[in-house]
Amino acid sequence: MTDATSSAWTRPGRPRRARRARPPDPLARLFLDVSGEIPDDASIARMRRVSAALNLHDNDALWSVLAVLEYYARLYEAMPDRIRKAGEGSLDTVRSEAREATDVLMTQHRDALARCKETIRLAEHMIREHEERHRAALAGLNEAALDALVERATNRIAHAAGNRLVGAFAIAAREQHARLDGAVAAFERATREAGRQAQVGAQTLERRYWRALGAVLALVLTVLLGGAAAIAVWLTVWRG
Template sequence: MRNGRAKSPDVLARLFFDATGEVPDDASLLRIRRVSSTLKLRDNDALWSVIAVLEYYARLYEAIPERIRRAGDGSFDAVRREAEAANDALMRQHRDALARCKATIQLAEDMTREHEARYQAALAKLSEASITVLADRMANRVAGIACNRFIGAAAVAARDQRTRMDGAVGLFERAIAEAATRAQASIEVTEGRLTRTLRRLLIVAACLLVTLVAAAFWVGEHAR
């Protein structure tokens, strides 16, 4: 076995290709030689394959940041493209909506002008006779309303007058009843007074009669 002698670049490149499936660059070959010199590997040492695989992974790790950056740039570009596409779609929708609004406004203006023209034509078709008939109808209606209001007012006045008459009759009846009550009370008082007076007169008459009888008896006795 040979020791301490580095392999040729072609041998190292073939070893790297056999172990990793990729062609090494000059930096990879330089690192492999430096590691083999440090470890003092022989030509048939099994660590050559391990070093080639480690170099392959070292190249992968070195390339990862660049790949991440490229992937990030690609994602940012994709997001920007999507945002631009969405913005363009929104602008198209906005323009379409604006166009529809303008069309709707124009249609509304056309319909307004059409209705106004029809209204003016309808007014123009009204003749003087139609206006006269309409005025007569309105006058009749106003007269009917006025008559109904007059009748209603008369009915209300009659009802109020009847209410007042009923109140006056009630007051008169109450006054008559009170007068009759007072007259009845006065009659009863007078009857009581007359009754007491008659009783007194009867007593006086009885006393006089008794006195006369006694006097007559006394005179008769003395006359004998």
């Protein structure tokens, strides 16, 4: 890499840095122009190794990119040390803050534990009251259920007894109706028989009546004829 190439890569308009001793190596001068820091031997060797691998020429524009990448590589390498130093400085602060936060959390935990105990006590009291009300409600429900069961059983028994009584009454009524039908039929038969016998007796009496009437009429005629004959004889005798 030549000095002309290095001067060509210098950015115009960039604010001038404090004057430093410019290294004789063009690659080191390029890194100084890009990053403002003088590279060490490891950075120079790494950039040359990468340029050899990429087969870069002296006037290649990738030299500036390579210098920037090397700057960031050195920055990343130094970052863990900076982080460790910053962490060591703030470790005591973090410990004190953690202790204070722990104390606050323990205080809050104790307060929360006390509130939890009070809440548990109230919950136990409410549970006991709820159990007592539940037992009373169950007792009332059991009594009501028992009354309803007794009433239902009574209704069923009364219904069954009523059905049986109605059935017995129906059977007795049917039997009584059958008996009444039999008695009515027998009465009708007896009435018909009595009517027939009365009719026969009436006919017999009527024949006897006519016979007696005929006999009486015959007797009357006989008496009349005898009287007439006697009168005729008496008149004959009286005249004679």
